[in-house]
Amino acid sequence: MKTSLFLALSAAWIPLAAQAIVNGRFATSPFLLGVVKVNDDCTGALIGNKCVLTAHHCLARNRLGEVMLPEYKSSVVVESTKTSKIISSFEPGYSERRCYDIQIAVLAEPHNRGYNLTKASVQGQSVAVAGWGFLGDYTIPKVLEFFQYTSKAKIVPSEGIVVPVPDGASGIAFRDSGGPLFVCKGAKCYVAGVANGKADGSTLMNTQHLWCDVRSNWAWITETVKAKCL
Numbered sequence: 294m295k296t297s298l299f300l301a302l303s304a305a306w307i308p309l310a311a312q313a314i315v316n317g318r319f320a321t322s323p324f325l326l327g328v329v330k331v332n333d334d335c336t337g338a339l340i341g342n343k344c345v346l347t348a349h350h351c352l353a354r355n356r357l358g359e360v361m362l363p364e365y366k367s368s369v370v371v372e373s374t375k376t377s378k379i380i381s382s383f384e385p386g387y388s389e390r391r392c393y394d395i396q397i398a399v400l401a402e403p404h405n406r407g408y409n410l411t412k413a414s415v416q417g418q419s420v421a422v423a424g425w426g427f428l429g430d431y432t433i434p435k436v437l438e439f440f441q442y443t444s445k446a447k448i449v450p451s452e453g454i455v456v457p458v459p460d461g462a463s464g465i466a467f468r469d470s471g472g473p474l475f476v477c478k479g480a481k482c483y484v485a486g487v488a489n490g491k492a493d494g495s496t497l498m499n500t501q502h503l504w505c506d507v508r509s510n511w512a513w514i515t516e517t518v519k520a521k522c523l
Contacts, residue, residue: 298477299421303439314424316463317438320370324482327406328437328473330361330372330425331398336472338484340410341522343403345379346514347471348487348505349396352382361425362404363437372425372435377402383521385513392453392505395487396471397517407522411476411483412511415446415454421475422488426468440464446476446485448506452493454486458500465490465502474504 302325303318320328327339337347337360345360352358357379364373378401385393421441442464444457454474458464465472465488474486486504495501507514 298480298482299419299441299475302421302423302482314422314426314438314440314464314469315466316460317424317440320423320437320439321368323365323370325370325423325437325439326363326365327408328370328423328425329363331471332356332358333361334468335470336424336426336468336488337398338408338473338487339404339406340397340484341407341518342405343400344407344518344522345398345400346410346473346484346487347396347398348489349384349394351471352379352396352398357382357398360398360400362406370437377404381521383517385510390451391509392451392489392503393510394489395505395510397514397521399521408473408484409481410507410514411478411485412508413476413478413485414448414508415474415476415485415506416448417445418476420446420454420456420485421477422465422469422472423475424465424469424472424488426466426470426472442502446474449492450509452503453489453506453509454504455492455501456504458502461497461500
């Protein structure tokens, strides 16, 4: 995988107070139009023809709501007024052997922007994240952000995909939950995980971010996409 491919998806550093992804960059590639805002407090990735892959806790207690479908304007991916209602959602169920904080939401209208998923292991791979969350004030207009981690991904079977954060801060922030973890192979990028937060045992001196991995939920995901999302 080439770092330049990740860099092509983003550009321009922005002030800390406006950051959705800590130390992130504005998302400048139309490829990232499939990263949506879920219920105004989470992020998700479009999959199939009419579904969103996000975190289970984003849709807990049957809180369906809607997603915001972004637009590409002035060479960046920005928030729009276009939304789509969530009409149903599905989850894989509890497991002690894998991360299960993952959910597929079905939208009222087709979006035709679905990302490809990968069941390949991302152990030792470079990965990147995109999200709509924020630390302080939003940018105006609200802009999607993208960040490539400097550390390589690790697989922890009972937890998911874990990525060390050397500076203790960079990467996902508040409301980035449910957002996609990307891995690129050649000229193509795939969704490999769903943002969950900090890994168990994280401290200020030893921070690790966690994603539920697509790989360990592959059978359920493919079955649900085939039945509900095409």
